[in-house]
Amino acid sequence: MGGQSEEWVLMVTAQTPTNIAVIKYWGKRDEKLILPINDSISVTLDPDHLCTTTTVAVSPGFDQDRMWLNGKEISLLGGRFQSCLRELRSRACDFEDEKRGIKIKKADWEKLNLHIASYNNFPTAAGLASSAAGLACFVFALAKLLNLKEDHSQLSAIARQGSGSACRSLYGGFVKWIMGKEENGSDSIAVQLADEKHWDDLVIVIAVVSARQKETSSTSGMQDSCKTSMLIQHRAKEVVPKRVIQMEEAIEKRDFSSFARLACADSNQFHAVCLDTSPPIFYMNDTSHKIISCVEKWNRSEESPQVAYTFDAGPNAVMIARNRKTAALLLQRLLFHFPPHSDTDLNSYVIGDKSILQDVGVQDMKDVDNLPAPPEIKDNIPPQKSKGDVSYFICTRPGRGPTVLSDSQALLNPETGLPK
Ligand code: DP6
Secondary structure (H helix, E strand, O other), X not given: OEOOOOOOOEEEEEEXXXXXXXXXXXXXXXXXXXXXXXXXXXXXXXXXXXXXXXXXXXXXXXXXXXXXXXXXXXXXXXXXXXXXXXXXXXXOOOEEEOOOOEEEOHHHHHHXXXXXXXXXXXXXXXXXXXXXXXXXXXXXXXXHHOOOOOOHHHHHHHHHOOOHHHHHHXXXXXXXXXXXXXXXXXXXXXXXXXXXXXXXOOEEEEEEEOOOOOOOOHHHHHHHHHHHOOHHHHHHXXXXXXXXXXXXXXXXXXXXXXXXXXXXXXHHHHHHHHXXXXXXXXXXXXXXXXXXXXXXXXHHHOOOOOEEEXXXXXXXXXXXXXOHHHHHHHHHHHHHHOOOOOOOOHHHHEEEOXXXXXXXXXXXXXXXHOOOOOHHHOOOOOOOOOOOOEEEEEEEOEOOOOEEEOHHHOOEOOOOOOEO
């Protein structure tokens, strides 16, 4: 190991997207290796709007492994994180940078300590799968730094051991996590079904719902479901295998009606399993239910579904619209039913791809106040408005997989290896 001086810092910076499952993973057959009881399918979200950036650095000058998340130092002792680290380190290869005179032999990697800095471009606590993007980014960046020869699928099997859903963030577009059969988990990997360009009409609107209660974590929630729910077994054995085949076909043919029907049904069944758990788990709240009923009412008033909705282990709604025109109509409805508090700036209430606001025809709060009631509710009881129930909306689309960024975008100082 070494170079002309022992002061060098070698680093890699990467960006990794988050993903939303349209066929949910819920339940493990192996807690330690994180092996699921069913396949799952997800859509990768555009990293321009939701992503994690991670810099991993190595230097003979580092005296211990250290990590910073959003600028704050955090512990690296978690078992899952250590599993990923062990898996990656054991696969490290020889590395040489002739120009800088750095040479690291395979065996030397074990002796070198790491500095890791990670940053989410969206609120970590908003329940938007930050751990999936975070772990996938750590695995992807470190694999590059350690000069691993493994492909994305093999890396997905390592990310999986950090958090199940993280394995699907190794690819862009539409991704399937194959549950696998092997006891050692070697065939429990993610594969890409189609890239993000395959179906680029889709527009995704996320309602970040104001949550007052603390949720049950996915990890403990699914453990409880496996122990106490009878529905989960039926779901994993009878329902999901058929749905996965149908969902793959819907994605391949860009058949939005089937896609929406399957995604909504699967989200609803996942939450039914949560309710079937003892004690019952309530991830959705009143606002989530109001959003479902708004979308369902609209979908039923049209000849075919316009929007799909799906909810993970929290109250936030992820809605997938057929195209931009439908997304604008959706946002119009959402802003009508869920206007912000009067003192809110519209610019901070709708974030991500804001250009969609032009299609909605709103420029400021006055325009939001004047939005007409959606035609499908006109003749019914007076339409309900729930001011302040949604914290903000994020407009995005299906997006690309992980990418390596340039050193100028690094989160660590190239000389000290400490956060910039
Ligand atoms: C509802 O991947 O967070 O989002 O594997 O225990 O870390 P662990 O769980 P996690 O569970 C995600 C559950 C879900 C559905 C999904 O993403 O498929």
